[in-house]
Amino acid sequence: MNDTSTLDLLLWVVLPYMVLAVFVLGHVWRFRADRFGWTTRSSQIYESKLLSIGSPMFHFGIIGIFFGHVVGLGIPKSWTRFLGISDHVYHLMAVTVGLAAAVACVGGLMILLYRRRTNTRVFGATTVGDKIMYLLLTLVITFGVLATLVHTTIGDYDYREGVSIWFRQFWTLQPSTELMSQAPIFFQLHVLSALLLFAAWPFTRLVHVFAAPVGYLTRPYIVYRSKDPRRESERRGWEKVDF
Amino acid sequence: MRVMAQMSMVMNLDKCIGCHTCSVTCKQAWTNRSGTEYIWFNNVETRPGQGYPRGYEDQEKWKGGWELSASGRLKPKAGGRLTKLLQLFSNPKLPGIEDYYEPWTYEYDKLLNAPAQQQNIPTAPPKSLITGERTQIQWSGNWDDDLGGTYLHKDKDPMLKGIEDKVQFEFDQTFMFYLPRICEHCLNPTCVASCPSGAIYKREEDGIVLVDQDGCRGWRMCITGCPYKKIYFNHRTGKAEKCTFCYPRIEQGEPTVCAETCVGRLRYIGLVLYDADRVTEAASTRDEKELYRAQRDIILDPHDPEVIAGAKASGIPHDWLLAAQKSPTYKLIKDYEVALPLHPEYRTMPMVWYIPPLSPVVDVVRDTGYDAEDAENLFAAIDALRIPVEYLANLFTAGDVPTVERVLYRMAAMRSYMRDINLGNAPREGIANAVGMDGETMQEMYRLLAIAKYEDRYVIPVGHHESAHDLESTGTDCPLNAPGGPGMGMSLPEESLGMAGPGYATKRQQTTPDRPEGVRINLLNWDGRGRPDGLFPEPATGGA
Ligand code: HEM
Numbered sequence A: 001m002n003d004t005s006t007l008d009l010l011l012w013v014v015l016p017y018m019v020l021a022v023f024v025l026g027h028v029w030r031f032r033a034d035r036f037g038w039t040t041r042s043s044q045i046y047e048s049k050l051l052s053i054g055s056p057m058f059h060f061g062i063i064g065i066f067f068g069h070v071v072g073l074g075i076p077k078s079w080t081r082f083l084g085i086s087d088h089v090y091h092l093m094a095v096t097v098g099l100a101a102a103v104a105c106v107g108g109l110m111i112l113l114y115r116r117r118t119n120t121r122v123f124g125a126t127t128v129g130d131k132i133m134y135l136l137l138t139l140v141i142t143f144g145v146l147a148t149l150v151h152t153t154i155g156d157y158d159y160r161e162g163v164s165i166w167f168r169q170f171w172t173l174q175p176s177t178e179l180m181s182q183a184p185i186f187f188q189l190h191v192l193s194a195l196l197l198f199a200a201w202p203f204t205r206l207v208h209v210f211a212a213p214v215g216y217l218t219r220p221y222i223v224y225r226s227k228d229p230r231r232e233s234e235r236r237g238w239e240k241v242d243f
Numbered sequence B: 001m002r003v004m005a006q007m008s009m010v011m012n013l014d015k016c017i018g019c020h021t022c023s024v025t026c027k028q029a030w031t032n033r034s035g036t037e038y039i040w041f042n043n044v045e046t047r048p049g050q051g052y053p054r055g056y057e058d059q060e061k062w063k064g065g066w067e068l069s070a071s072g073r074l075k076p077k078a079g080g081r082l083t084k085l086l087q088l089f090s091n092p093k094l095p096g097i098e099d100y101y102e103p104w105t106y107e108y109d110k111l112l113n114a115p116a117q118q119q120n121i122p123t124a125p126p127k128s129l130i131t132g133e134r135t136q137i138q139w140s141g142n143w144d145d146d147l148g149g150t151y152l153h154k155d156k157d158p159m160l161k162g163i164e165d166k167v168q169f170e171f172d173q174t175f176m177f178y179l180p181r182i183c184e185h186c187l188n189p190t191c192v193a194s195c196p197s198g199a200i201y202k203r204e205e206d207g208i209v210l211v212d213q214d215g216c217r218g219w220r221m222c223i224t225g226c227p228y229k230k231i232y233f234n235h236r237t238g239k240a241e242k243c244t245f246c247y248p249r250i251e252q253g254e255p256t257v258c259a260e261t262c263v264g265r266l267r268y269i270g271l272v273l274y275d276a277d278r279v280t281e282a283a284s285t286r287d288e289k290e291l292y293r294a295q296r297d298i299i300l301d302p303h304d305p306e307v308i309a310g311a312k313a314s315g316i317p318h319d320w321l322l323a324a325q326k327s328p329t330y331k332l333i334k335d336y337e338v339a340l341p342l343h344p345e346y347r348t349m350p351m352v353w354y355i356p357p358l359s360p361v362v363d364v365v366r367d368t369g370y371d372a373e374d375a376e377n378l379f380a381a382i383d384a385l386r387i388p389v390e391y392l393a394n395l396f397t398a399g400d401v402p403t404v405e406r407v408l409y410r411m412a413a414m415r416s417y418m419r420d421i422n423l424g425n426a427p428r429e430g431i432a433n434a435v436g437m438d439g440e441t442m443q444e445m446y447r448l449l450a451i452a453k454y455e456d457r458y459v460i461p462v463g464h465h466e467s468a469h470d471l472e473s474t475g476t477d478c479p480l481n482a483p484g485g486p487g488m489g490m491s492l493p494e495e496s497l498g499m500a501g502p503g504y505a506t507k508r509q510q511t512t513p514d515r516p517e518g519v520r521i522n523l524l525n526w527d528g529r530g531r532p533d534g535l536f537p538e539p540a541t542g543g544a
């Protein structure tokens, strides 16, 4: 504990909690101030062919990766061992499933980026927010892939003994800085870029993730509503829409 | 029976001159913003033609509307709930901007800023409103107007399937008419069913289908769901937009902008009452050709005492009931049976109805030198002119020719019957009887179709904001507030339900009951301040 530098403290303790606060409050603010702007901003009407390949690839990939992170970061080694899953089997599963998801995600992202840049209609509808979002998203994914390749596949860093523990400590409000400050460089960069992405999240189109319409599955098909006397506020979208 | 009220429209196609006034005024009112350039809530199509967006009626391609599963259950043609969710990331059946057209403007600056001594005449080249780049205009909302361009695409009108071999596109010998279209405000709308967010809804009071702009998340499934392609994607806001039936005007008792400005005065707006419990059953009718009748049958007779009682029970205000009794659309749909729904086979129960045009037939008779106002000639021509009749049947009755013929006979009979009267001859009852009507009804129908005044064409009761609470009573009223229930003290006298009399709007404030002393306590009614009435004994003065 004694050799904790101020920088480490800032990066691995202060920053993460600040980002958490921005992420949560940002979504609350966005929902209250700009429900109108809460949309996927679909660009399919401009271009469909590439999207129909890239978007499902990317999305199924990233959702797979999300669940991979839940398992890899959230579940301690002792639990999986207790369930009788040897470290070797666990690793094998992580690599195969993870690889499939990563290939889909990275491939999809490349198609989406190519489409954004080359299709003039889509590029014309790309906002500054989209550009920042895509930059951060690409960084996070790139560093994540590099970390896995360089440090755990070629090298022998075991993130389940390092980064994962820090991650759980973060949620139990006792993060130790060593675990991160001693983690390999690409893991550090992966985490830092992810923090930046999360900070930007509520202000980009990524809010659409929290609109995933699962309630549709149980709803009756036809929706009736009565005339609503509620007055709507005059405030408009985050990306200002000129009428 | 659950009686609900529905705003409906009827358009008399014989009178449409294809002037597009309705489209333009609608656009000025609703879609003159960026992102909505290509959006025409009202558009006018020349038929035969591909319509807007191109070929939208080909549901094998676009998968709009409903279909019956093997077990006879209704299911959106593009797939049920799970399919939709799995297709969120990319909708496989979404029309692209090229199926509409790429909106454009002209570089007018080039004209204004041209140097005075320039050698060449300055021009204003078109540029795309989406990319901002110069563009070639290749298509637009009514590119095949008046059959222009249709020749190139003659085989692309989905409605010509099955009769294309009979149609020789020598237009002077065939036929042409205009089809103005708005959202159908369907009784069984697939757009609503397709919206994963539940942001599209049918208004309980008047059946108008609207998109909640704050609830839409841009999943763009409704666009596929609507077989009429009357939901559009605002490409700037990323939200769905659709015809609103000009609800702010309707609520004030005024007709929609398209109807108000219609040059041909061919639009009729009125209420119909329908049995909401039977919508699904009617839309599931197996035989497509029976769908028109099934749809007509769930529309209820507003003079029937049972229906009147039902309307009262479901909170339909009295003046609305009166409006339903005077409704011109009800008369055209149910009494005269001359209005037909557009594409009943989509099973959405559309509520904008059409009187099919007789003019193609009249024109042919006149051009061949016969008397075009003689019933016999017209009847014979209707029988002989298979192409127009079959084409109209493909549009309005899922291909059921006799139904269209019956409507055309009635229109022809009216023409002939009225000629006698106009010429001062004795009217011939036989003409009316030949089409199953009597002379009096025929004259009534004539008055409505030919000379009806504004207030006869539009019978629109003003909206009741103050009754919104009653209509959603299941959601907001105290469930104990039933006769004899513990909350019954809160109920107002029954006569006042739905009445718009002065002071009625204060109902909310009256809900503190004038309870007989010490009888019932209603904590649900307690505003949290002070002591709830009657819960505690009156405090002794001065003590605590
Ligand atoms: C939870 C379920 C999710 C759903 C239902 C969903 C749905 C969608 C939809 C409908 C679009 C619009 C596609 C179009 O242009 O038509 C979209 C775009 C996008 N989504 Fe998601 N999404 C989800 C999760 C995510 C996640 C977790 C991420 C990344 C962290 C993400 C990143 C993106 C990006 C970057 C785009 C823009 C693609 C482009 O047009 O370039 N989404 N999403």
Ligand code: SF4
Binding pocket: B182, B183, B184, B185, B186, B189, B190, B191, B192, B209, B225, B226, B227, B228, B229, B230, B231, B242, B348
């Ligand atoms: S016509 Fe109108 S109400 Fe019917 S499905 Fe289409 S958008 Fe919905």
Ligand code: SF4
Binding pocket: B015, B016, B017, B018, B019, B020, B021, B022, B023, B044, B178, B180, B261, B262, B263, B264, B265, B266
């Ligand atoms: S304004 Fe009336 S006559 Fe003119 S195109 Fe529209 S519906 Fe037809």
